[in-house]
Amino acid sequence: MKNKLSDLNNHLFEQLERLNDNELSGEQLAAEIERAKAMSGIATQIVNGTKVVVDAMKLVHRGDAPSVINKLLGEGLS
Template identity: 60%
Template structure:
């Protein structure tokens, strides 16, 4: 998988557009709301992961380290 944060942004805006569809009613609307909740949950984890990597990189630079944990690369 080669998704980037811009892809996440695009998915979020696409979901917002689907939620804004005034023709959605009843069960279809409920399904879209549930999908939005799932997308929001995953999105928060992706952003938190990105924040962790950024914080680790800042820490490395502040302390003159050249290597960090491999799983953060």
């Protein structure tokens, strides 16, 4: 899979456009709302996962990664 965050952004804007369709009503609108909720949940997970990666990259860049890893694993704690 070769998706990027820009693809996610495009999908979310496409979903927004579908929700803004004045011709949708009843079951069609309800289905789009459910679809939007599902997309929002998945998008949140993708963004949160990306934030973890960026935060880890910052730690590595600053040279703090080993001490943070040790704390997470419980090593070096008194």
